[in-house]
Amino acid sequence: MSGERVVVVGTSTGGLAAMQVLLPALAEDFPWPVVLLQHRSKEPGSELCKYLRRYCRRNVSEPEDKEPIMAGGVYLAPRDYHLLVERGHFALSTEAPVYFARPSIDVLFESAADAYGAGVVGVVLTGANGDGARGLARIKAAGGVAVVQDPSTARAPEMPRAAIEAANVDRVLPLPEIAPFLNGLGREAAR
């Protein structure tokens, strides 16, 4: 039932380095789509997507509006839009930034919880603000799984801390243990 699940990952300050640890450690046969949201400038010219591809065994792409969410896909939220998840595909929006962020982690996480309910795994990594906390709480309320990077191992601990405070999280893990944990969930489900 891999089509029923989705992993959403939110990060801000320090996120690039964190994703360099997380992405290569994801199993090659990881069964679910992974959606990455790194707070980013709205200015064009960033090669973030190309950069992340170097660390990931799968192709990383920025989804277009209504692009289908594929089981093997790794997706990066594009700049200057909110990225939302609907049942089976992505949707974009130019609604106002939420707490100065567009893309906003809360917007992504809340839409994922709406569309996939208990099928969502939400991950909050390093970051210097409170984005993602509300969204992670919504994921938990819908029966999903919440994972947060151990703040003491995060370059910027504010975002993980806010998430732990807001949501009844399932796991607080040092960064290197997050991908193995996700791999384990994937293997469990495949059985």
Add this chain to the structure above:
Amino acid sequence: MAESRPRGEEEQLEDIEVGLLLEGVFRYYGADFRDYAPASLRRRIRESMQREGVETVSGLQAKLLHDPACLERFLHTLSINVTAMFRDPSFYLAFRTKVVPLLRTYPFVRVWHAGCSTGEEVYSMAILLQEEGLYPRCRIYATDMNPVVLRKAREGIFPLAAMQEYTGNYMKAGGRGFFSDYYTAQYEHVIFKPSLRENLVFSEHNLVTDGSFNEFHVILCRNVMIYFNKTLQRRVHNLIYDSLVMFGVFGVGNKESLRFTPREAHYDELDAENRLYRKVR
């Protein structure tokens, strides 16, 4: 950890409530949001619930149906999208280099800016066409479904604080002059020069329910259809195709494309990166 259950009963109940609310608003007021993209629609419904102080979607529905002022606020929430002048400067740069030469071949140019919101991108296009010497023979029809944002667009008054960003965008978009020459600042706002407004026609038009109203050489519909579901997107793609002259130009937002749309085969890419297309059959 919970067993994977696809979606809980609560979410399913809310789906039903949202469906009923949209149906009610359509049948009573004729405002049709039934084919809007569900995720952002739900965000805005929640935003409205919070503002109106109601706990459930059904509560919002009751208030909407019994209080027209509440509907006004709801319509406003649904139609506000935040844009900028010369949003995606490279789009305007591509328009200058690839579309303007085509437009020079016409004695008169009609541009339709569908879903213009508060008008930032309309004034951007007016400036571009003026700098290219084409504006006197252009008419830009700027439409939106919401009369409130149209009124703002018509006034051409924008916050002064935004001008620094817009100036940067203008320069990256290939601007030929000084951006500040196009507006007059007063207190915290700027008003754009009346000469820019001369060939702008603002009017109400709803892409969901209204039909084609003219034939255009250029149609811009950027980041508007992202709020529609695929059914409604198909309708609008057909409407735009029918409203475009042969060899007319169609521009969409930079994360939208014509892939998987009914009219994909009828356009050539004029600039793939900047999502500019040309109707060729």
